[in-house]
Amino acid sequence: MKYWSQTFIPTLKESPADAEIASHKLLLRAGLVRKLGGGLYTFLPAGLRVVQKISQLCREEMDREGAIELSMPFIHPVDNWVDGPRWTAAREIMYRVDHAGAGKGRAKEPEFVLGPTHEEVITPLVRQEITSYRDLPKNFYQIGTKFRNEIRPRYGLMRAREFIMKDAYSFDVDDAGAIESYNRMKRAYTAFFLRCGLKTIAVEADTGVMGGSYSHEFMVPAPVGDDDIVYCEESGYSANREKATSGLVPKDLPAAAPAGALEEFPTPGIVTIAALAAAPYNVAPDKQFKTLVYLGDGKPFLVILRGCDDLEEAKLGPLGFQLWRAATPEEIEPILGAKPGSLGSVKGTIRNPAALAGIFADHAIRLVGNGTTGANKDGFHLRNVNVTRDLAVTQWGDFRRVRAGEPDQQSGSPLKMARAIEVGHVFKLGTKYSEKFGAVYTDDQKQSHPMVMGCYGIGLSRTLQAVIEQSNDADGIIWPWQVAPWQVLVVNLDPADAAATALCLKLAQLAETAGADVLIDDRAERPGVKFKDADLIGLPLRLTVGGRGLKEGIFEFKWRASKEVRKVAIAEAGSAVTEAVRTAAAKA
RNA sequence: CGGGACGUAGCUUAGCCUGGUAGAGCGCUUGCUUCGGGAGCAAGAGGUCGAGAGUUCGAAUCUCUCCGUCCCGACCA
Structure with missing residues (x-):
């Protein structure tokens, strides 16, 4: 349990002028982050707690599907990239690092780059360490900071120069194995986003700089998203607009006869x-x-x-x-x-x-x-x-951009289009990296083959903001139970009063014992300020203790999401708090 | 990188067009009164007006350059 007065949650009445969208404003107003520069943010204590919670959920779902956690350096020797298959395309987004003391007149290429992703590090590692089919398949993941010189950082954590990402890399002996790994990750992603309280849809996607044969993106529908998704409710088709096709051109369209001379x-x-x-x-x-x-x-x-x-x-x-x-x-x-x-x-x-x-x-x-x-x-x-x-x-x-209303290829129904935030991306890479880096294994016939790879990313800091974007109201954030920085807020309206303080401690202990993380608002602030802050930071369950209620022998329950308020007799605190916490945790 | 907007106290901003001693609200400090939905009164601290150059008797205000931020487009988790 944590006392508000002993942590640091600097809430703001007004949004800083450089925040445009709801989630960005709330990140700042609820005291979760502060900006250092464009696309660079400090996570304050409450924000860090959310990052840690989301990371932990992600870890659990990755582990469940057999992925293995490790941690690779942020700083990469540039040679790893120069030797890789996409240096030309990727160099523009990479921050370059010269080693300390590097003077003028150095060679054109930097000594090091900051890692935007880690294929160029994991593949040489696997090449060195894994040579037999007996050691495959393997799927390695890490959770850490990525650096990309984004052409235009914006919307707070939504697109930042430095962001927290979970990245995983699978190595299989053949295509069938790679597809199995791919499907496991799709399953892990679906479970993870569900536990974060996010509604996502998986869409077919372009592979971009990553290359590879096919991919799916996990999208959170939201008007502030950077992507357009195209979908057909009837056939179930869904794709990123960049990749989407329609049934506009009939397959059996006969060639037109010439209409006359040029x-x-x-x-x-x-x-x-x-x-x-x-x-x-x-x-x-x-x-x-x-x-x-x-x-x-x-x-x-x-x-x-x-x-x-x-x-x-x-x-x-x-x-x-x-x-x-x-x-x-x-x-x-x-x-x-x-x-x-x-x-x-x-x-x-x-x-x-x-x-x-x-x-x-x-x-x-x-x-x-x-x-x-x-x-x-x-x-x-x-x-x-x-x-x-x-x-x-x-x-x-197929080079044209699809438009909403064109017929779906399968059902013929009009395609719909919506904006969405990309929070996760799974790629089937094939052998692009393993061939380039020589990551090969020997099979049981003593034959050598390149490993078949996949890579899988989740933008964890972006996911955090997507949760806020999808779950807020005019008063503030509405945290889903699983990712809330704390799940229960005990508001002490009379911190100078010994009886109120004692009851708050008791309620906090009950909630904690039942399995919740608890924050106690013990600040010497006026009730109005505390209630406004409570709504703003959006913890799921609020327990309010005040002199008025104490006289009547009651305290108050309030659920942030439903705004439902209930008076509870102090005598029944034990069962009421325990049941509320357990029910909420079970539903999440 | 192209297009647009902006930069004044910790935050939100007025003043700029039409040059003449930098204002307000919130927040902060102190005191009194309040005390269940961002209290009231009183006193106070806090500003190289993003930076540099220019025009001018005089620049937050006009001109130029640079820097930074935000929005739209291409890129991405």
Whole structure:
């Protein structure tokens, strides 16, 4: 049990101006964290307790599925990363560390980096220590601080430069084993988030910089989330928007017959889809082809979409480039022969086709059939462009961004879209890292194989904030039982009164014996202040003792979530408190 | 990195447009009165107005540069 006067819970009446969303304001107002700098936060005692509780729940669920805890350094020799498979893509997000005393004029690469994740550390370790199929499978995890130079930290702990993460890495002898490990982690995650009192849904996700074959994200639906999820209630399909596809293009769609001969026509000053859709041209956006120019690892390539569609950049990942970005107008003109606004990909109109790494067409342009596109000549477009006859496509794929309302692939029902916070991510990595680092094992036929890996992350500090975001009201936080910094708050309205103080101690002992963590508000504050603070910090059960009640021989029960208040006779304190705590703990 | 907003006491902020001795509320300190939902009165402490340069007789206020913070986009747990 803890006395409020002997810990440190600096509550605030007003939210600091740099907090925008409810959970961020409450983190600060309830005295859980304080900001050091952008994306850098100190956990104050109450906040730290929540971190520890969440960590412990996570640990229990990981252990239950057979994962093994260890702890790896935060500081990594840069060579681990340079030798790994994703240095080019990952270096931008890493903080660099020069060893103390490093002078000017050192080499370009730093001596060390701060770990954003640990594949580059665990894989060499396993390579060194595990060589036999007899020692597999293994799944190692740790709970610790991660460092990422986030392009834009925001919303408090939601996206921070330094954050607490549980990361796990599984090593299996074959794909079937890896799938089993993956499923165990999905199960652990589901159980963990449930115990945190969070509603999550698992969605299919893009693998991003991690690479690997497939992945699921655990999402907390919330308007302040950074991600869009796409889902169909009928079929059960759910995916991150970056990965989502729809049934917009029928599989059996016949190829459109040419509508006529290619025809160039002048379009002076017309450089947008919208302008071409307006009078006098009146070419609807879904009858236009949009040509985008990107650079993949320095080489230009084209993406063709319908005029009405947007590119989903994450979908360029499978093309195999490490880094890609939109090309600038200066880079585009020498290749295509025109400035943006008049671009196209019709055979024979591209000035320097040999420079291109590929022309990638979105399936949906088949819906256009015959349409209009730029002539690669400033101020001119081409009409009667036929998809199969005229476009020089090297590869078809799904590149467009799905929109809400499009039909689900399986059920045909309209897809829905919602914002969500990503709190966990499971990846099936395959052999990308094990091959690169030589993490191989010998099987019972004396054959050598790369281990099949998976990796699994949970943003624990983000989870903490997601719980607050999902569970609060106008008065403050409403902590779920399992993750509350303390579960019972005993409010002493008359700390100067010996009888009140004695009763508070007795109630606290009863609650503690029944299994709850207890905070006693013994401050010499006015009742109004104590009640406001109690609601703000949001402990699940409040027991109030005051002179008025003492005279009547009662104290008060109040549940934070339901606001339900009950007067209890002091004589029945023992059974009432014990039962309340046990019931609440059992439900959680 | 692109676009936008902002930076005045521990916190929330007024003042800036139209240059002329820096104000309030909360919080803090002391005293008295209060005492079951952020009390009242009285007295008090607390500010290089983010930093630097410039314009000016004079800059929180106008100009420029830099730094920091927040919001929107790309990135991520």
